[in-house]
Amino acid sequence: MQWFKKSLIRRIGTIVIGFIIVAFAVYGIISIQLLSNFFEDHSKTELSKDALQIATEIDKFIEKNIVIVEQMKTNQDYQAITEALNTREEKRQHPLFNVVSQELLAIKASDPNISLAYIGVTKSNDVISSTVDFDPRPDYDLNKRLWYIETLTSRGVTVTNPYIDIVTEEMVVSITTPILKNNDVIGAMGIDLQVSDISKLMDTYKVGQNGYTLLINKDGSIFYHPQDLKFYSADGPKPFSYLDNYVDEITSGKSGVIECHQGNNAKYIAYVPTRSSNWTVATVIPRSEVLAPLNQFIVSLLFISLLLLFLIALFIRQMTRLISEPIVTISDSVETFSQGDQEINLPDSLYRREDEIGILSRGLKMMSRRITEYIEAVQTNNIALNKEIDKRQGVQSQLEMILELLSGTDEGIFILNNEFFCIYNNAAFSRIIGIPEEAIPTLNLSENNILINAPLVDSLQMNPIWSGEIEYSLTKEEILFLFLRISKVKNGEDDYYIGNITNLTAHKQIEKDIYYLKYFDNLTKLNNKVFLDESGINLISGDTDNVGNHALILINIDNFRIINEAKGFDFGNKVLIALGNRLKTLISDQDVLARLGNDEFGILKAHVASNENLYEYILGLSKALEKQIAINDEELIVDVSMGISLYPNDANHYPKLLKTAASALNNVKANKGRRFEFYDKEINTLSIQKYELQNKLRNALSNQEFVLHYQPQMNMATNQIVGLEALIRWNSANGMVPPASFIAIAEESNLIIPLGEWVLENACEFGKKLATLGYQTPIAVNLSMLQFKSPYIGDLLQSILTKTNLPPELLELEITEGILMDNEDECESILSQFHAMGIQISIDDFGTGYSSLSYLKKFAVDKIKIDRSFIKGIPHYDNGTIAKVIIELAGNFNLQVIAEGVETPEQIDFLLKNNCHIAQGFYYAKPLDEDELLAFMEKSKRDNG
Numbered sequence: 001m002q003w004f005k006k007s008l009i010r011r012i013g014t015i016v017i018g019f020i021i022v023a024f025a026v027y028g029i030i031s032i033q034l035l036s037n038f039f040e041d042h043s044k045t046e047l048s049k050d051a052l053q054i055a056t057e058i059d060k061f062i063e064k065n066i067v068i069v070e071q072m073k074t075n076q077d078y079q080a081i082t083e084a085l086n087t088r089e090e091k092r093q094h095p096l097f098n099v100v101s102q103e104l105l106a107i108k109a110s111d112p113n114i115s116l117a118y119i120g121v122t123k124s125n126d127v128i129s130s131t132v133d134f135d136p137r138p139d140y141d142l143n144k145r146l147w148y149i150e151t152l153t154s155r156g157v158t159v160t161n162p163y164i165d166i167v168t169e170e171m172v173v174s175i176t177t178p179i180l181k182n183n184d185v186i187g188a189m190g191i192d193l194q195v196s197d198i199s200k201l202m203d204t205y206k207v208g209q210n211g212y213t214l215l216i217n218k219d220g221s222i223f224y225h226p227q228d229l230k231f232y233s234a235d236g237p238k239p240f241s242y243l244d245n246y247v248d249e250i251t252s253g254k255s256g257v258i259e260c261h262q263g264n265n266a267k268y269i270a271y272v273p274t275r276s277s278n279w280t281v282a283t284v285i286p287r288s289e290v291l292a293p294l295n296q297f298i299v300s301l302l303f304i305s306l307l308l309l310f311l312i313a314l315f316i317r318q319m320t321r322l323i324s325e326p327i328v329t330i331s332d333s334v335e336t337f338s339q340g341d342q343e344i345n346l347p348d349s350l351y352r353r354e355d356e357i358g359i360l361s362r363g364l365k366m367m368s369r370r371i372t373e374y375i376e377a378v379q380t381n382n383i384a385l386n387k388e389i390d391k392r393q394g395v396q397s398q399l400e401m402i403l404e405l406l407s408g409t410d411e412g413i414f415i416l417n418n419e420f421f422c423i424y425n426n427a428a429f430s431r432i433i434g435i436p437e438e439a440i441p442t443l444n445l446s447e448n449n450i451l452i453n454a455p456l457v458d459s460l461q462m463n464p465i466w467s468g469e470i471e472y473s474l475t476k477e478e479i480l481f482l483f484l485r486i487s488k489v490k491n492g493e494d495d496y497y498i499g500n501i502t503n504l505t506a507h508k509q510i511e512k513d514i515y516y517l518k519y520f521d522n523l524t525k526l527n528n529k530v531f532l533d534e535s536g537i538n539l540i541s542g543d544t545d546n547v548g549n550h551a552l553i554l555i556n557i558d559n560f561r562i563i564n565e566a567k568g569f570d571f572g573n574k575v576l577i578a579l580g581n582r583l584k585t586l587i588s589d590q591d592v593l594a595r596l597g598n599d600e601f602g603i604l605k606a607h608v609a610s611n612e613n614l615y616e617y618i619l620g621l622s623k624a625l626e627k628q629i630a631i632n633d634e635e636l637i638v639d640v641s642m643g644i645s646l647y648p649n650d651a652n653h654y655p656k657l658l659k660t661a662a663s664a665l666n667n668v669k670a671n672k673g674r675r676f677e678f679y680d681k682e683i684n685t686l687s688i689q690k691y692e693l694q695n696k697l698r699n700a701l702s703n704q705e706f707v708l709h710y711q712p713q714m715n716m717a718t719n720q721i722v723g724l725e726a727l728i729r730w731n732s733a734n735g736m737v738p739p740a741s742f743i744a745i746a747e748e749s750n751l752i753i754p755l756g757e758w759v760l761e762n763a764c765e766f767g768k769k770l771a772t773l774g775y776q777t778p779i780a781v782n783l784s785m786l787q788f789k790s791p792y793i794g795d796l797l798q799s800i801l802t803k804t805n806l807p808p809e810l811l812e813l814e815i816t817e818g819i820l821m822d823n824e825d826e827c828e829s830i831l832s833q834f835h836a837m838g839i840q841i842s843i844d845d846f847g848t849g850y851s852s853l854s855y856l857k858k859f860a861v862d863k864i865k866i867d868r869s870f871i872k873g874i875p876h877y878d879n880g881t882i883a884k885v886i887i888e889l890a891g892n893f894n895l896q897v898i899a900e901g902v903e904t905p906e907q908i909d910f911l912l913k914n915n916c917h918i919a920q921g922f923y924y925a926k927p928l929d930e931d932e933l934l935a936f937m938e939k940s941k942r943d944n945g
């Protein structure tokens with residue numbers, strides 16, 4: 001232990017060695033982790049690239065053969081012989097048999113990868129193939145063949161899973177397509193590819209040195225592997241059992257990389273699905289191969305660390321001999337000198353050294369001599385110093401007396417140096433600014449913005465005296481009002497600042513209370529009429545050019561006297577407070593809200609953009625004030641009347657503005673049927689018309705003035721009715737009113753909720769009536785945004801279906817794209833609820849919105865309706881590009897397409913050629929009432945036999 005304590009070099013060396021060991025350990029751990037992550041990420045990236053390249057090559061291989069099958073679809077001979085054969089015995093007698101057989105043989109010969117080309121005939125339960133002499137056994141069942149089942153399921157070009165072909169008796173993969181007539185499957189045709197050919201293709205791909213490639217079916221079975229599974233025992237371990245826990249993820253249809261652990265053998269697996277088949281390409285590489293460079297790095301790091309530690313140990317040993325031992329000798333001599341020796345004495349060998357040790361030794365000897373001389377001189381000077389101390393103590397006593405007198409005043413007194421640090425302050429100063437006395441000298445008042453700020457300092461540079469009132473934040477909640485006087489004085493070459501502060505807060509609070517009494521209502525805490533009048537006068541007097549539009553709104557509580565008499569004045573006061581608080585939430589920062597009297601409030605609305613904006617604001621204000629108010633656990637509705645006047649239209653100064661607003665309010669009070677009135681007759685007429693239309697709509701619903709018309713949806717190929725759309729009409733006293741004239745107002749006033757409920761119930765009742773007459777025809781009903789998002793929509797639909805006894809599959813709900821754009825997660829939940837009930841969903845006016853097409857896949861939707869704007873110009877003014885895209889998009893998502901606004905035979909030809917079979921429009925029928933529709937359906941039934 002003495003060996004360690006006596007040598008600074010040894011201690012430093014030990015610390016350095018320890019530091020290097022720790023540093024290398026940290027560096028090694030971080031480097032190993034970073035390199036491990038790098039090698040893993042790089043390997044995963046390269047592995048994914050390999051999988052993607054292999055998947056691409058397989059897609060090219062399959063797509064090349066898909067093209068052959070697509071060409072087979074165009075051969076009319078195949079469809080003709082499929083339609084004609086009813087039994088197997090007719091096959092070889094048919095005139096097209098030899099032609100078709102030769103054509104199939106030619107297809108087989110066109111590509112060495114094709115082992116068989118064939119046609120399956122549904123009616124005869126038979127197969128025609130490129131192997132002309134082949135006939136299936138009597139018990140052969142086409143409907144049980146894997147390739148035929150998968151073709152029927154997809155109804156398109158299909159790449160099947162591997163199976164044993166009965167003709168070639170080889171393991172094959174089929175590429176097939178159905179043969180359709182009138183959208184019914186009458187057969188199928190395709191080609192077989194030998195699995196061995198695909199395996200040869202896969203054998204050409206290499207992954208690293210020890211990696212390999214797998215081809216996996218959709219069901220998780222291994223389609224291709226680099227080792228033949230027949231060499232493994234059926235009862236023994238499976239060579240690819242490590243995939244069992246990852247099959248669902250690999251066959252999910254997405255790409256990715258996973259790390260698989262099987263005992264001590266970890267592997268990385270990259271998987272990429274093929275586009276043209278149900279296969280997934282998986283590339284596998286051992287983790288040990290990925291991390292092999294890392295192991296080499298760890299060995300090199302350990303070798304370098306050990307070598308460096310050995311060199312440091314040699315360096316420390318040499319430094320100990322040259323430096324540490326002489327320093328120990330010098331330290332012992334210095335310690336002896338500190339205990340009373342007159343001089344430091346060291347070995348001559350140290351004095352003779354020319355390096356730093358020698359210089360230090362000679363310097364210490366000289367220093368010890370001079371210290372002895374200085375001690376003698378200090379003792380002489382102490383006598384004179386004691387006399388000076390006695391003199392200064394007298395001055396100090398006088399200064400303490402002056403400071404004692406200053407500390408008793410209520411004014412805060414302070415002195416600052418030129419850097420704005422406080423060199424003196426009395427107790428009142430500390431008390432007023434709220435900072436402990438001991439903390440004040442450490443604070444720069446200017447930098448901490450305590451009384452002193454930059455403008456004040458600039459002012460003192462020009463004028464050495466400044467005085468005035470300032471605000472000082474004692475806390476976040478408490479602000480003091482102070483009178484500050486400060487003078488700049490010079491003492492020698494330095495500037496000082498002498499000041500005093502007086503607390504004026506109590507005086508300011510009295511002024512504030514007077515202001516509150518003058519301008520505020522004590523009950524509601526709102527501004528009062530005095531404040532509103534002064535604000536109105538200032539606003540209008542400042543608008544000398546009459547460029548601004550301002551409005552004064554007077555609000556009066558109807559029958560407030562009855563509330564006071566029935567519930568008492570305390571209850572009435574709570575009503576006034578609650579109404580005032582609600583009004584505060586309905587104004588902008590520029591508006592002035594005031595209580596004018598007992599039951600009257602006023603709003604001065606500055607800078608109104610337009611009369612229409614003002615009307616919409618008043619309408620929203622009226623609707624908000626109609627909502628219930630909770631007073632003492634009691635819900636009540638406070639009826640109010642409002643009179644509105646505008647500057648400069650109705651008045652050119654404030655008193656007249658107030659008078660005209662009061663006049664409008666009096667008119668409302670006299671006319672019991674209205675909530676508000678404008679003094680301006682033009683705006684008033686607009687509000688009256690809209691208000692009256694809302695009232696007429698309310699009465700129309702209760703008076704049963706609404707009727708439903710139905711427009712048929714036709715199958716253009718068969719001219720049969722496949723659906724109906726329910727359309728509301730208003731049979732008013734002035735005649736039939738179309739929906740465009742009243743639906744928007746119904747939505748504004750929330751009448752759309754009861755109106756939509758009426759439409760749903762009546763449409764379902766008529767649907768049940770049609771079902772009773774033998775017409776199983778779905779009826780489509782439009783849902784508004786308010787209906788769709790209402791919390792009880794599911795319960796309402798279930799109630800109506802139960803009440804009308806309508807099967808849910810005969811009800812279809814139409815929603816617009818705009819509804820789906822608002823909160824996709826909520827919409828997905830609602831649509832799933834509808835589907836669970838058995839109700840069909842269609843998107844109306846498709847293509848006119850701006851939402852993402854991803855919702856077609858995300859949401860539970862059955863149909864889309866092409867907006868009439870995309871059909872109208874076909875074919876003379878529009879080539880139908882958008883309509884084609886929509887139809888193709890719907891086909892990709894397996895959705896039905898309905899074309900709206902069909903009016904010409906040319907439009908029908910265009911739609912049929914592009915695989916759209918359902919239309920709705922005037923070409924077939926306008927919207928019909930129930931009697932007209934029943935007659936139309938009866939005629940359509942007779943015409944179609």
